[in-house]
Amino acid sequence: MESLSAATAESFRLLFSGDTALWVIIFTSFSVSVRAILIAAPFAFLVAFLMAHLRYPGRRAMIAGFSALQSIPAVVVGLTVYLVFSRSGPLGDLQLLFTHSSMIIGQILLAFPLLVALSHAAFQAADRRVWETSVTLGAKPAHAFFTLLHEIRFGLIAAFIAGFGRIIAEVGCSMMVGGNILGYTRNIPTAIALETTKGEFSQAIALGMVLLAMALLLNGLLAFFQGRGVMTS
Amino acid sequence: MKEVIVYNALHKSLHGRLLLEIESLAIYEQRCVALSGRNGAGKSTLMRIIAGLESPDSVTVTYEGISMPWKRACQKMRTHVIYLHQQPYLFDRSVTDNIAYGLRRQGLSIKDISRKVSEALDWAGIAHLQLRNARELSGGERQRVAFARARILSPRVLLLDEPTANMDSESREQAHRMIKQLKEDGVSILLSTHEFHTIAHLCDAHFSLQSGSLHPQTIDRENNDRKIIPLG
Numbered sequence: 001m002e003s004l005s006a007a008t009a010e011s012f013r014l015l016f017s018g019d020t021a022l023w024v025i026i027f028t029s030f031s032v033s034v035r036a037i038l039i040a041a042p043f044a045f046l047v048a049f050l051m052a053h054l055r056y057p058g059r060r061a062m063i064a065g066f067s068a069l070q071s072i073p074a075v076v077v078g079l080t081v082y083l084v085f086s087r088s089g090p091l092g093d094l095q096l097l098f099t100h101s102s103m104i105i106g107q108i109l110l111a112f113p114l115l116v117a118l119s120h121a122a123f124q125a126a127d128r129r130v131w132e133t134s135v136t137l138g139a140k141p142a143h144a145f146f147t148l149l150h151e152i153r154f155g156l157i158a159a160f161i162a163g164f165g166r167i168i169a170e171v172g173c174s175m176m177v178g179g180n181i182l183g184y185t186r187n188i189p190t191a192i193a194l195e196t197t198k199g200e201f202s203q204a205i206a207l208g209m210v211l212l213a214m215a216l217l218l219n220g221l222l223a224f225f226q227g228r229g230v231m232t233s
Numbered sequence: 234m235k236e237v238i239v240y241n242a243l244h245k246s247l248h249g250r251l252l253l254e255i256e257s258l259a260i261y262e263q264r265c266v267a268l269s270g271r272n273g274a275g276k277s278t279l280m281r282i283i284a285g286l287e288s289p290d291s292v293t294v295t296y297e298g299i300s301m302p303w304k305r306a307c308q309k310m311r312t313h314v315i316y317l318h319q320q321p322y323l324f325d326r327s328v329t330d331n332i333a334y335g336l337r338r339q340g341l342s343i344k345d346i347s348r349k350v351s352e353a354l355d356w357a358g359i360a361h362l363q364l365r366n367a368r369e370l371s372g373g374e375r376q377r378v379a380f381a382r383a384r385i386l387s388p389r390v391l392l393l394d395e396p397t398a399n400m401d402s403e404s405r406e407q408a409h410r411m412i413k414q415l416k417e418d419g420v421s422i423l424l425s426t427h428e429f430h431t432i433a434h435l436c437d438a439h440f441s442l443q444s445g446s447l448h449p450q451t452i453d454r455e456n457n458d459r460k461i462i463p464l465g
Binding site for chain 2: 127128129132133134135136137138139140143147150151
């Protein structure tokens with residue numbers, strides 16, 4: 001096992017020398033997670049809006065359900081997606097297991113409840129006058145909806161960031177449905193887990209630093225947008 | 234006097250309690266009508282129904298002499314009736330963008346929008362505020378932006394929910410002037426208020442909402458310093 005100081009020095013070299021293997025892993029991570037969050041967010045915001053504005057039987061149960069699903073373990077989602085897309089699973093014929101697509105599906109399922117729960121809170125806290133003012137000024141429902149999105153944008157951005165933070169760092173789901181294939185489905189968390197078990201810490205530390213920087217950046221942005229998300233009259 | 238909108242047999246219940254039971258309510262062209270009543274009497278609900286923002290249990294609507302179902306009446310109201318909340322909501326954007334909001338929904342050209350917004354800013358005396366974020370304005374300034382934003386759409390009917398509540402005397406006088414100008418522009422106004430002063434200065438008729446129905450009141454233009462004290 002290499003010494004910690006040597007591993008750290010090597011990790012800096014890897015990061016700043018443009019090591020291809022390392023940057024492919026970083027690119028895979030962001031490529032998968034960004035696509036997942038961009039697909040999940042619009043649907044989640046729409047579901048949250050409908051939950052906040054419509055009255056229908058089972059609404060409270062739905063809200064409670066999404067709230068509970070926020071903390072679903074990533075490996076459970078990974079297991080579910082694995083079973084669905086495995087050769088003997090109901091969607092096995094699609095041959096999506098161990099591809100970016102299955103990783104994206106898994107991350108969408110992970111992010112969706114969190115996005116719905118957080119954006120629902122933002123929609124619920126929105127001033128009723130936003131919608132009414134838009135409508136009374138002649139806006140059609142779609143326009144009024146986009147006006148409402150604009151008015152609560154900081155809350156939605158905070159939800160978006162929290163959702164992205166959840167999936168960029170998860171290891172269980174990506175490991176199970178992505179297979180940790182070098183140069184293809186290996187992302188930052190799965191690479192860190194693998195390199196650590198191999199006792200090769202330099203790449204793990206380099207990737208850890210990227211993840212840490214990302215986490216700090218996301219949390220900084222989250223604090224900024226949550227602070228700005230307070231509605232005024 | 235020409236009727237703009239007439240609501241007949243308007244009923245509205247809330248949580249099993251009959252809130253509104255109005256036989257007939259007509260809004261006439263270029264008239265300002267005051268609506269008073271204790272807190273919780275249903276004034277805001279009535280105005281929101283007239284604006285098409287809330288549905289009644291049952292009603293018959295006649296718009297410019299044509300009887301129409303509620304759904305179609307709602308579409309008419311959303312085009313021709315504007316409702317201003319007690320504290321008007323201004324969007325988190327510039328004063329100019331707030332005033333242009335309704336015009337942009339109508340698909341006007343940028344040049345026309347710019348010209349109309351410029352006129353509206355001058356009308357409300359807020360040209361110096363045009364680039365400010367509307368959220369940063371004082372209560373009186375916000376009210377002026379809201380009036381300008383409504384006027385620019387040339388509504389047939391303007392519904393004002395306690396437009397001068399909690400205002401200092403200067404802001405109140407300014408609001409009165411703008412409401413008078415709107416009336417002179419041909420807009421029919423229905424305003425809810427607790428203030429005799431406002432009724433005496435602006436209104437042609439006064440109704441009190443009691444037990445869900447409208448009762449005509451006389452307007453005392455001589456002795457109007459009193460305030461109607463809300464009973465609720």
